[in-house]
Amino acid sequence: MxxxxxxxxxxxxxxxxxxxxxxxxxxxxxxxxxxPRWMVATRLQSPAGHGPELGDRCTMASGPGARRDPGSTLGRLVIVDRMVVERLERPSTAAARVGRTRLRKLGRVLLGEAGFDVVPMDAGRCRVVWWEEAWLAGPLPRAVTAPLVGLALRGFMHLSLGRLARALDRRR
Incomplete structure (x- = not known):
């Protein structure tokens, strides 16, 4: 409630x-x-440090023009997403411990949180859960923009997780 x-x-x-x-x-x-290796139409616009660490900050650009137009930040339907890593807990298959990340979206275009839960299944499989609670920064209220952002995100997330699964399968 x-x-x-x-x-x-x-x-x-x-x-x-x-x-x-x-x-x-x-x-x-x-x-x-x-x-960017597995997310659809995404590029890393600013560095994210040297590995996953709490406090890492980065800027991602996503959208139809993100990969074609590396010099642009907003043209061609590109959304710039500034984020900071706020939670980082590594998984353990032996201890059946879920790995968790949480990123806070820092605004200009998107606000909210996003993250990944990695649930061990056995020595050769796991379940990756990608979640987002995001809305547009700006004059329209969150209650209006969050469902619209969610519609776009759901398709983007499905396609991207499919690419992740294929990339990881090729590494075996």
Whole structure:
């Protein structure tokens, strides 16, 4: 139940079983530098440090023109997403411990949170859950923009997790 005066979160969640051990999948989803390798129409616009660490900051550009136009930040339907890593817990298949990341979106275009949960299944498989609670910064209220952002995100997330699964399968 939502407290009076607050807006209910609009969470979008997509999951996929991938054919690798949880620590391998976690390395790919937690390290922001790997995201352009498997996220559809995404490029890393500013560095994310030297590996997944709390406090890492980065800027991603996503959209139809993101890969074609590396010099542009906003043209061709490109959304710039500035983020900081706020949670980073590595998984353990032996201890059946779920790996978790959480990123806070820092605004200009998108606000909210996003993250990945990597659930160990066995020595050769895990379930990657990508979730986002995001909305547009700006004059329209969160209650209006969150469902619209969620619609776009759901398709983007499905396609991207499929690419992640194929990339990880090729590495076996």
């Amino acid at each position: 939502t407290a009076p005066g607050t807006t209910a979160a609009h969470r979008v969640e997509v999951a996929r079983v991938v054919p690798v051990e949880a620590s391998v999948a976690f390395a790919w989803v937690a390290d922001l530098r790997t995201h």
